Amino acid sequence: MSLCTFTYTKSDSYRSRRGRITTPHGVVETPAFIFCATKGSLKSLTMEQVRATGAQIILSNTYHLMINPGSKLIETMGGLHKFMDWNGPLFTDSGGFQIFSLGHGSVSSEIKGSRQQVVKKTLLKVTEEGATFRSYVDGSHYCLSPETSITTQLELGADLIVVLDECTPFHLSELETAQSMRRSHRWADRSLAEFSRHEAQSRGLYGIIQGGIWPHLRTESADYVNGQPFFGHAIGGSLGSSKNQMYEIVDYTTQLLSPDRPVHLLGIGGIEDIFCGVKYGIDTFDCVHPTRIARHGGALVPPELNPSKGTASPRDHLNLRNACYTNDQMPIDPECPCTTCAAVSRSYLHYLLKANELSAFSYITIHNMTFMASLMKRIRHALDEGTFDELASQWHLGTTS
Ligand SMILES: [Zn+2]
Incomplete structure (x- = not known):
């Protein structure tokens, strides 16, 4: 039986590192971006197209899959890898984020519109x-406990799985955050017990560091996870109200974590966030951003092609719905190796979006995924070559250095 392993080399730049996570379904070179196949699908793409983008690893959401079609059905169909035709490394979350974010009234952005x-x-x-x-599908009741979350993720067959934690909103007091964090630690103990009962040693279990914006709580939580036999660590909980506060918390927290385990930053993955996260020693990121903006006509571009660079509110993408692309014969990015940029112009994509043609979503999603996979490859290469700081200074869109 093959086990999940992690090896890394410390880079010259601050706390950044270049690593490799090996799973029963293949290798993830880190730092890596994990693409969100929320409901067991990268919206608008076949898995053949997903593989062609250079994606190394994808993440599916336990909450959605346990409700529909159900983890038992997926297990009967041979597991999620086989069910959705993905043969690479697969990460699942615990299901907690969606449930708690709904309960606290800030509706998860993955579930909106008419069902809100x-x-x-x-x-x-x-x-x-x-x-x-x-269930938002048929009204039936479910209990998501530390044990059922682990069992469900194992039924899905993911390689990398996460303990259930209590996800708290930003406005909680220090006392409430501390109480919630300690409950999450008790839940993590139960998750570990359930994980070991299933003898699932081939999978990698991540513990979550909570503690919100309070350094002493982050320290307590880091001490807890370091002392438990987790494969990896994920930074969760409230990361504050601004990007700068988030970077401070990530910087502080990563210093506390046992260096021999991979560190995942939950649900964060803007381009600036990735450069800062890598600098602080984050190994993997997941975020719906590249695939979600694609469905709104947003195409990720490097800084040299970005007309908003240097403006008061820089973006990381072109909005291809804008009229300025009506007669634009250029591909999204002439340097991009993707099949979209090899084939069609900004003008055509603009036309497809305006005409509500579904292929627009596939074309732009393919570009955005290729863009992110290529960016992570460049980051890894820069870490290998000792040129990460140089690359970061070329790419930073915002103010954080
Ligand atoms: Zn492209």
């Missing part, structure tokens, strides 16, 4: 046992 009013009411109660919620 229904899903807002789905969290019924949270106790020491776990969270009880109602």
Whole structure:
């Protein structure tokens, strides 16, 4: 039986490192971006197209899959890898983020539109046992506990899985954050016990560091995870109200973590966030941003092609819905190796978006995924060559150095 392993080399630049996570379904060169196949699909793409973008690893959401079609069905179909035709490394989250974010009233951005009013009411109660919620599909009741989260993720067959934690909103007091963090630690103990009961040593289990914006709570939480036999560590909980506060918390927290384990930054993955995260020693990121903006006509571009660079609110993408692309014969990025940039112009993509043609989403998603996979490759190369700081200074869109 092959086990998940992690090896790394410290880079010259601050705390950054170049590593490799080996799973039963292949290798992830780090730092890496994990693409979100929320419901077991990269929206608008076939898995053949996903593989062609250079994506190394994808993440699916336990919450959605346990409700529909159900982890038991997926297990019967041979596991999520086989069910969705992905044969590479697969990460699942615990399901907690969606349930708690709905319960706290800030509707998860993955679930919106016409179902918003229904899903807002789905969290019924949270106790020491776990969270009880109602399915947004058929109204049936579910209990997501530390044990059922682990069992569900193992039924799905993911390589890298995460303990259930209590996700708290930003406005909680220090005392409330401390109480919630300690409950998450008790849940992590139960997750470890369930994980070991299943003898699932071929999978990698991540513990989560909580503690919100309070350094002494982050320290307590880091001490807890370092002392437990987790494969990896994920930084969760509130990261503050601004980018600068988030970077401070990430900087502080990564210094506390045992260096021999991979560190994942949950749900964060803007380009600036990636450069800062890598500098502080983050190994993997996940974020819906590249695939979500694609569905709104947003195409990621390097700084030299970005007309908003240097403006008061720089973006990382072109909005191809804008009229200025009507007659633009250029591909999104002439240097991009993707099949979209090899084939079609900004003008054509603008036309498809305006005409509500579904292929627009596939074309732009393919570009954005290739862009992110290529960017991470450049970052890894720069870490190998000792030129990461130079690359970061070329790419930074914002103010953080
Ligand atoms: Zn492209």
